[in-house]
Amino acid sequence: MCFTKLKAALRWLTAFALSAASSSALADYTLNMPKGATDISGEVYGLHMLLFWVCVGIGIVVFSAMIVSIILHRRSRNPEPAKWHHNTTVEVIWTTIPFIILIVVAIPAARTLIKMEDFRQSDISIKVTGIQWKWKYDYLLHDENGQERGFGFYSTLDAESNRIRQTRSGLDPWSKENYLLEVDNPLVVPVGKKVRLLLTAADVIHAWWVPEFAVKKDAIPGYINEIWFRVTKPGIYRGQCAELCGRDHAFMPIVVHAVPEEEYEAWVREQQEKAGVLASADGEAAAAEPQEWNMEYAMRQGEKVYTQMCASCHMATGEGLAAAGYPALKGSAIATGDLAAHLDIVLHGKPNTAMMAFGGLMSDEDIAAVVTYERNAWGNDTGDLVEPSDIAAAR
Ligand code: HEC
Ligand SMILES: [Cu+2]
Structure with missing residues (x-):
């Protein structure tokens, strides 16, 4: 039986090697770290390569000395071993040389570290919040009068990857x-500007890592x-959460679009318009066009919010994932029953479970939309239209 298993494993390995060789995966495959884009x-x-060659040098010297001594002083050649021990000259040499090497590598390393920790004179600050299992980016922008003109959005695994990655999706x-x-x-940043990220988290520890930028740091709740x-260089740069943060740790990637400055400015304006934070002619922040709140709009908005915020646990079908303890919302007594209890669990979460308090993470409108969606999607046809004012009252 063991043998069959081994054969199966070998067959699998061969198939894997062949498919890897024939696909672009091999072309992308590199052993070394990237030179990056900053x-x-x-x-x-450069530091990594310097140290690498220093290590190669040390390896050659140490292993040569070892191999030479093993061969020259082998027992068959020298049945009578020499009796001396302790040689001050040799000991001074083998202490001094490593000491000098350490100093030589410490100087450039410290210089780079100091630069990495210098956050002064940044051009843009963006708050990054790690959330199970997505990122939130808040652009902390002000106009020349100190008026806040910021906006924020969630960044979630794309729908197609999400479909493919489901167990037994049958997709390739x-x-x-x-x-x-x-x-x-994606996160959008201008090329050539110093972008400062303020990292934090809403639930557990995550870490923001983009190898091409040589940045990787923990995002810690309350910190x-x-x-x-x-x-x-303009381009698209990719990274991942680098701190094991729960079931979907592998499914909260990071994508950064680095674009020329004019393109960035245009994008920011568009986002500000969408968020309704742009100044109108008289200097007041112009409110976004008031949206008429009706079933059709709430359902459309609610589905979007649900996909971003809830589907990773309760699944797009609303059927939940019983094996992981995520209840179905389709036909759920709470999602089809008393509205107050339903709002309570969404706003305040359920302590000591993965169901977190979404009240602090989402606007009244988004919560009203998603609750309306839950109460009417997947055959939960309660007909309830929840208003943003209901959320404000229930907070
Ligand atoms: C990280 C996983 C996770 C996410 C994301 C999540 N939930 Fe939950 N949810 C849970 C768990 C676990 C429970 C069960 C809590 C308990 O033990 O009662 C739950 C319970 C619920 C319930 C009660 C269902 C019932 O019948 O018991 C509702 C309603 C609900 N969630 C709505 C939402 C909404 C709306 C969102 C998105 C805004 C959301 N959840 C996002 C994990 C999650
Ligand atoms: Cu994470």
């Missing part, structure tokens, strides 16, 4: 470019960490 990442790469991961490395809303980067 000056700092270039320096980090190789068919999707950048499988599990694509999001719906703010800083990182910065200045991208030199």
Whole structure:
């Protein structure tokens, strides 16, 4: 039986090697760390290579000495071993040389570290919040009068990767470019500007990591960490959460679009317009066009919010994932019963379960929309239209 298993494993390995060789995966496959897209990442790469060659040098010297002594002083050649021990000259040499090597590598390393920790004079600050299992980006923007003009959005695994990755989806991961490395809303930054990220988390510890920028730092609840980067080449850069943060840790990728400054400015304006934070002619923040609140709009908005915020646990079908303890919302007594109890669990969560308090994470409108959606989707036809004012009252 063991033998059959071994044969199966071998067959699988061969198939894997063949498919890897024939696909683009092999072309992308590299052993070394990337030179990256920022000056700092270039320096980090340089340091890494310097140390690598120092290690190679040390390896050659140490192993040569060892091999030579093993051969020259083998027992058959020297049945009578020499009796001396302790040689001050040799000991001084083998203490001094490593000491000098350490100093030589510490100087450039410290210089780069100091630069990495220098957050002064940044051009843009963005707050990054790790959430199970997505990222939230808040652009902390002000106009020249100090008026807040910021906006924020969630960045979640793209729908297609999400479909493919479901157990027994029957879909082929190789068919999707950048499988599990694509999001719906990427972080957009201008090339050549110093971008400072303020990292935190809403639930457990996550870590924001983009290898091409040589930045990786923990995002910790109740705590703010800083990182910065200045991208030199326009492009799309990808990364992942680098701190094991729960079941879907592998499904909260990071995508950064580094674009020329004008393109960034245009994008920011568009986001500000959408968020309704732009100044009108008289200097007051112009409110977004008031949206008429009706069933059709609430359901459309609710589905979007549900896909971003809830589907990772309760599933797109509303059927939940019993094996992981995520209840179905389809036909759920709470989602089809008393509205107050339903709002309570969504706003305040359920302590000591994965159902977190969404009240602090989402606007009245988004919560009203998603609750309306839950109460009417998947055959939960309660007909209830929840108003944003209901949420404000229930908070
Ligand atoms: C991280 C996983 C997770 C996410 C994301 C999540 N939930 Fe939950 N949810 C749970 C768990 C676990 C429970 C069961 C809690 C308990 O033990 O009662 C639950 C319970 C519920 C219930 C009660 C269902 C019932 O019949 O008991 C509702 C309603 C609900 N969630 C709505 C939502 C909404 C709306 C969202 C998105 C805004 C959401 N959940 C996001 C994990 C999650
Ligand atoms: Cu994470």
